[in-house]
Amino acid sequence: MKRSALILALLVFATAAYANLRLTEPRDKLYTFTETTMLRGTLTPPAVLTINDQAFPVQADGSFSCGLVLQPGKNFVEVGGGREKAARRVLKAVSYPDIEQLYDGKRHWARSQIVYLSTLGYIEGYPDGNFYPGNPVTRGEFATWLARIKNFPVPRLDKDVFFDVPKEHWRAPYVKLAVDAGYMKSYPNNTFGLDDPISRREAAGIAVQVEGTAIIEKIKTMFRDVPQTERGATPIYTARDKGLVVGLSDKTAVYDPERALTRAEAAMLLSRFAEAQAGFRDLFDFESGYTREHYCALNIPPEILAFTVEPSQVGRKEKTTLKLKARIAPRAKFSPLAKVKVDLSQLGGLPDAEMFDDATHGDETAGDLTYSLNTSFQPLEAGEKTLRVTATDKLGWEGKAESPLLIVE
Secondary structure, X not given: XXXXXXXXXXXXXXXXXXXXXXXXXXXXXXXXXXXXXXXXXXXXXXXXXXXXXXXXXXXXXXXXXXXXXXXXEXXXXXXXXXXXXXXXXXXEOOOOHHHHOOEOOEOOOOHHHHHHHHHOOOOXXXXXXXXXXXXXXXXXXXXXXXXXXXXXXXXXXXXXXEOOEOXXXXXXXXXXXXXXXXXXXXXXXXXXXXOOEOEHHHHHHHHXXXXXXXXXXXXXXXXXXXXXXXOOHHHHHHHHHOOOOOOOOXXXXXXXXXXXXXXXXXXXXXXXXXXXXXXXXXXXXXXXOOOHHHEOEEEOOOOEEEEXXXXXXXXXXXXXXXXXXXXXXXXXXXXXXXXXXXXXXXXXXXOOEEOEOOOOOOOOOOOOOEEEEEEEEOOOOOEEEEEEEEEEEXXXXXXXEEEEEEEEO
């Protein structure tokens, strides 16, 4: 080996061996409700950097940053530079706007249980992003939540479960699991009643079945509205004896067995099941589960390498066709581009005019990451204008650039 090559090899080895890796953000064991968080750090002197086994660029000053795209539950990020490694553990919790609202200065009484169960994927909110804790829980919802908590494998169905539960319905496998396990029953007419509410009486009976609780022999009447002769008294008091259900309040000895169980009450009931309790313990155990299987996705804002406006100078009242071009850096493994738009409002145009990479609207070559737009205008006043372009990826991250346009007399 020539002396120069040997010296270069030794320098590379020395750089790798003595590189100093430091993570400044996020802190380890972070508990957050956000969809993303930033990873920032330094690697000095700059060396080869990997984040979750993916090569990542380091700036000239040794700094680096990217976004961590979090999934509900445990998220793990592992950073390597030279011979050094660092890691961060992030727990992403799931919540809903309507349970974060304050009522008389306090959060919702079932907030913690709703958050933990949702984070574990046992329960879900509505499509609009809210949980609606006061709504009655339906039989379809409850069957789904039971099957998830029991961690039953979801079957593939080749026939309808019930007359009103076709195999194509997304809750159908869960309904079948809950019924086959003996936790819930269909109606005599071979229907299940997916959208029917569950009464507090029925919920107590289901809880006893799910937990395999032995029925108590001697009933001690505790609720004024549940006498020993009440239909369902035995499972209600059995569930109460085992700490699975409670009355309406500590001050009133009332159970209200006929009333529909609310979604918040359902969450509270499910949180008392053995499997849910085990899930909670595992969820907050930062010493286990943070492995490569829980690598979080990485993302960076789209980088606009160049944004040009031709011509860059036009005469006032002169009808001109502007040729706009924005060259975008390749996204590699990051979230792909969704849109590239330019703000033409200073020219009297649209504030979000779309640019194209499909060989139309002035674009020369489709798919080359150069987005183009030809637009005609006739300026009415002189002065310098600024055109701004925004590139947005499918996660909503934005990269921006601008270019001047001079209008002369």
